[in-house]
Amino acid sequence: SAKANGRNGTHLFDPKAPQTDNEDRNLAIIVAQAVERDLLSLVYQPIIDVSTNEVHAVEALMRLRDIDGMTIAPSAFIPVAERTGAIVQLGRWAVRRACSEILARGLAPKVSVNVSAFQLREASFPLFVAGVLAEFGLEPSTLALEITEGFDIASDSTVIQAVVALRRAGVEVWLDDFGTGYAGLSWLQAVDFTLVKIDQRFLQACETEDGARFLQDILTLVNNRGLTVVLEGVETAAQLAFLKKFGVRLAQGYHLGRPCASDMLSAVKAPAKAARAR
Numbered sequence: 001s002a003k004a005n006g007r008n009g010t011h012l013f014d015p016k017a018p019q020t021d022n023e024d025r026n027l028a029i030i031v032a033q034a035v036e037r038d039l040l041s042l043v044y045q046p047i048i049d050v051s052t053n054e055v056h057a058v059e060a061l062m063r064l065r066d067i068d069g070m071t072i073a074p075s076a077f078i079p080v081a082e083r084t085g086a087i088v089q090l091g092r093w094a095v096r097r098a099c100s101e102i103l104a105r106g107l108a109p110k111v112s113v114n115v116s117a118f119q120l121r122e123a124s125f126p127l128f129v130a131g132v133l134a135e136f137g138l139e140p141s142t143l144a145l146e147i148t149e150g151f152d153i154a155s156d157s158t159v160i161q162a163v164v165a166l167r168r169a170g171v172e173v174w175l176d177d178f179g180t181g182y183a184g185l186s187w188l189q190a191v192d193f194t195l196v197k198i199d200q201r202f203l204q205a206c207e208t209e210d211g212a213r214f215l216q217d218i219l220t221l222v223n224n225r226g227l228t229v230v231l232e233g234v235e236t237a238a239q240l241a242f243l244k245k246f247g248v249r250l251a252q253g254y255h256l257g258r259p260c261a262s263d264m265l266s267a268v269k270a271p272a273k274a275a276r277a278r
């Protein structure tokens with residue numbers, strides 16, 4: 001089967017394992033029923049200001065429990081949801097849940113929710129987001145939406161208009177996994193992002209001199225455009241020291257905090273406070 005032992009003793013579908021059409025269909029059925037059958041949850045990973053050790057925001061990451069109670073990784077079910085169109089329903093669920101679970105309870109100053117570019121093709125999405133913010137009486141700037149350059153949205157006027165509407169409503173729009181999508185730099189020019197998350201592969205590549213120079217070049221580009229930067233995938237103390245040396249303030253990764261359920265968020269903040277006291 002395509003199931004493998006994942007982190008934290010959970011079982012994850014291995015997205016690289018060949019899937020039969022049957023498995024794909026089963027997954028599509030689970031995805032279609034996910035909201036109704038309460039199979040979804042969000043875990044949250046802190047984005048840390050490494051100059052103060054404060055939590056700048058938490059990123060909401062979706063988990064799907066299948067009928068047997070196993071956890072399915074987003075890399076397996078998000079592409080299926082995008083193919084079937086269920087992503088629209090899943091994505092709305094995530095925005096509402098993150099707002100109620102984190103912001104309405106004051107568990108973090110800001111929450112970022114991943115949004116598929118497909119969701120932005122839905123003209124009513126910005127109105128939905130504004131409705132959720134109003135429902136919970138939230139300051140719009142406490143919500144950020146992370147978009148990955150999944151397809152060439154820079155030339156999709158519906159998507160661009162959705163981003164404009166969201167920015168007008170005061171919501172932050174972040175570019176996720178910068179440097180990995182095929183539309184690349186045109187996005188950065190076409191869309192009014194507030195922040196750019198630089199994919200973990202660029203930090204990993206810093207072990208070589210050329211890799212380090214390349215990251216420096218990316219940072220220069222992003223900084224010159226007046227954008228805030230988050231470095232993703234900080235796994236070691238050496239990488240943390242490295243990004244500090246580069247003047248990067250915001251970072252995320254297993255070394256700084258693993259994704260966890262919302263009830264554990266005070267535990268996420270605790271080590272940060274301890275580190276500051278030292």
Ligand code: C2E
Nearest residue numbers: 061062074075078094114115116233234235253254255259
């Ligand atoms: P992403 O938005 O770039 O999220 C970062 C991924 O890297 C997460 O995987 C996170 O658990 C993992 N990660 C965090 N720190 C480290 C680290 O130090 N090292 C390594 N190797 N990995 C780290 P996850 O939760 O499996 O999510 C994978 C992707 O699925 C996300 O990438 C995002 O693109 C997508 N996704 C997750 N939740 C949602 C959602 O609600 N909606 C949509 N549309 N996509 C989602």
Ligand code: MG
Nearest residue numbers: 059114146176
């Ligand atoms: Mg993300």
Ligand code: MG
Nearest residue numbers: 114148176177
């Ligand atoms: Mg992403």
Ligand code: MG
Nearest residue numbers: 176177197232
């Ligand atoms: Mg990312």
